[in-house]
């Protein structure tokens with residue numbers, strides 16, 4: 001059955017792979033993109049691309065209106081858009097901290113809250129939040145990012161309790177280091193140091209994150225809510 005799926009930040013990296021996976025499965029997929037051009041290959045497949053900066057509530061509202069008028073209410077939401085602004089605490093500015101929180105955590109709140117309206121009416125819904133292994137393990141230079149990603153866990157688990165009786169599930173995927181532009185911002189030394197601690201001894205490919213997300217949105221995951229699924233090659237084992 002074809003569902004209305006929204007992937008935020010679906011123009012590149014992990015979001016692009018997630019959008020591709022749902023489109024390949026025959027769902028009606030919408031992506032948001034903040035800058036640049038929407039990905040041609042997805043648009044050619046009929047994916048709806050809507051420009052939206054999730055730090056702006058007005059743009060979130062407009063994006064939902066456009067998606068709803070084309071695909072109907074969003075039934076599956078993948079809150080993927082996120083940023084890093086790495087800095088040691090001594091040098092981390094108030095802006096470094098607040099812009100990361102406003103995008104990764106409050107931005108997710110904005111898109112989830114808006115999707116919830118239609119999901120409540122439909123009495124069903126699937127929400128998957130893209131957190132990070134760093135949210136659970138911490139990382140030097142990433143206090144802002146880790147705080148935002150750990151925040152997503154409490155957010156999802158609260159909503160899992162609040163809205164479980166309405167047949168809406170909230171789950172979190174916590175990737176390790178994934179081969180995208182975000183990972184390419186790290187130095188070779190930083191990447192090597194992380195991979196040294198990964199039992200599978202390599203970075204993840206975006207498609208490997210997409211596979212877990214698709215599972216959580218599928219009928220096979222009907223009794224899973226409030227879960228944090230690591231897709232990290234074993235990096236965070238035991239947390």
Ligand code: NDP
Pocket residue numbers: 008009010011012013014015032033034035036052053054055080081082083103107130131132133174175176177178179180181182183
């Ligand atoms: P990229 O940097 O490749 O892509 C980030 C995406 O988020 C882009 O589509 C970007 O849009 C979008 N975005 C950023 N800020 C906003 C905003 N204010 N409004 C709307 N969209 C925005 O990152 P990845 O694909 O690697 O990461 C995707 C998610 O996975 C993020 O939440 C990240 O934290 C998480 N993650 C990534 C890991 C990794 O190693 N790569 C590891 C663990 C988690 P634009 O193109 O316009 O900038």
